[in-house]
Amino acid sequence: MVTIRDVAKLAGVSVATVSNTVNDPKRVSDELRERVLKAIETLNYAPRAAARSLRKQSSGLIGLIVADITNPFFTELVQAVEAIAGQHGYSVLLCNSDEDPVREAKHLQVLRSQWVDGIILATTGEVSLSRTSLLSQSRVPVVLVDRAFDGLGLDAVVLNNRLAAQQATQHLIRRGHRRIGLLSGPTSVTTGADRLTGYREALLGSQLPFEPDLVREAGFREQQAYDATVELMRLSQPPTAVFAANNLMAIGMMRALSDLGLRCPDDVSVISIDDFAWANVFRPRLTTIAQPVREMGEMAVRLLTDRISGSRSGTGSTHMLESRLVVRESCAAPMGVAVPLSVTTP
Amino acid sequence: MVTIRDVAKLAGVSVATVSNTVNDPKRVSDELRERVLKAIETLNYAPRAAARSLRKQSSGLIGLIVADITNPFFTELVQAVEAIAGQHGYSVLLCNSDEDPVREAKHLQVLRSQWVDGIILATTGEVSLSRTSLLSQSRVPVVLVDRAFDGLGLDAVVLNNRLAAQQATQHLIRRGHRRIGLLSGPTSVTTGADRLTGYREALLGSQLPFEPDLVREAGFREQQAYDATVELMRLSQPPTAVFAANNLMAIGMMRALSDLGLRCPDDVSVISIDDFAWANVFRPRLTTIAQPVREMGEMAVRLLTDRISGSRSGTGSTHMLESRLVVRESCAAPMGVAVPLSVTTP
């Protein structure tokens, strides 16, 4: 184990000089800096983060808690956050709550004792538990991502979920659909509730009735969406199109349709929120509402580092990013309905 | 900021007693322990990891470096490692090298200065650079995963890649194929080289000729596989089946086939290494060779914690896990060839 003392001894200077050459090289004369650098090189010295952060009262770590790392949305978020945090000189401590509020709370405890400099949190939404530990825990800056909640004055970066859901629903309406199903997320989390709202607003805007029977809560999960799709399609009057509120549910739905012997988009059209790299390897290629995932990660990191540096303070605000419609092949006109010309070449 | 001193003061004991009740409760009398615990509770005290690890010479952190986190194989590996490391009381510092040896080396530097207790490394294979920094860096235990390399005596947990490639190739052969293409990974990494070897062995075992023209190096990347597929299919005698050496290349291939107007499995059969959650949402559902990803993560963590605790020592060894054939729909008999009965109902 090579410490700063060893370097100092070899270079024939004090430890303070070594520390200075590492942290603020211009404070030390050319000659000594030269000697110190050489000593560091030959000893292959690296300062010990634990000692440094003890003294500096900051760890150089940020915590990232995601709800489900196997969800491509979060995977891409993790990728972006890790890359951008790295550019800012931070390493990231990754936590995966697996949609479990208890695990989320535990992770928060760990992050607290690690004294991370900040936390980016995609909460499970069951905030009762985590909220308290969040609050009680010292002044660690927290930025929410994907899923917001009010009342704590935290910064948040989220999709404009209402508009996104409107976009999706309107796309189906423009294609001529009148009975549009919804695979909804849990309304206890903002992403679930807002997307439901957007769906209703779109219907309303086109003077279409809202039929509760066509809406199924499937918890953002694939298997639940599979089951819900089966139910929907067995209605006496099944929907001619379905809007899935996230990627996992879209996949569950596709699987169900295929097992039911229904063809997409011939028998039923599908659109969903969340684009992902392989959406166009599916058959049919999925029409989706894309989220600017990378920008979300980027913004979250920037908000967080600004909080950490103190250049940002006061109560936080919610930052909304806009979605983008990606038209592929999974939406067609319902059987027997002529498609308006304007839509045939999107 | 509440420190151990504050707790000690409130409980009316020395700091040593507080430390003992936290770390080794049975060393302190019931009465004092009671008082201390209460004080900790009311102050909501959490020991500071930096101070603790400075003194204990261990950080409770393990570093995990993956080559490409958006690759579902690595995503699942990350999930497994994070979960299991958590059970062992470790948090994981996630690093994504993006198949870039330079980034990998940088990450290793960071992990070194963070003094992680151990590292799980899926190396990019370009070891020249990372190898040196690995060697020079102190005695941090390292476990390689997915991709091994010899000469450093490190523990490694990998797939039995030769056998896996044999399985894949033989499956195609049994279906009646005689001209089988290979989308290969770079032979500079073990996974690439071994899977190529397995492919050749399978051909040899069935007295089929090895035709270099049917083998394309596509760097484990989707786009390169796309291009390679186009080339393959434009040969005067194109293959009737192709074995893609990983998931990403299988996807690139499917995309290319579709763009070429070729149907799978009617015109060309496809099999690949790496199963993933959505392989059966693709059309056709992909026949794959599944890796026991979760077990690999589990074993890697166990090897690492054993090294850390010192219960394992000496030069490391390579642990091979076996693959499993998952038959779905992407492999059929070549046109005009009768399929042996034994394979029609796999």
Next chain:
DNA sequence: CAATTGGTAAAAAACGTTTAAAATTTCAGC
């Protein structure tokens, strides 16, 4: 009854840095 033992608690010494304060050197201006 003195001496030893055993158990519990407190005091104090690390751990390896950074940084404020003190000391030394350098150097310009007179």
Next chain:
DNA sequence: GCTGAAATTTTAAACGTTTTTTACCAATTG
């Protein structure tokens, strides 16, 4: 050459734990 200021370097004091050493007290033993 002297003075004071500026630049550079060193000394020493933190940072918050854990752990070794020391102190204390009671009980047991010779």
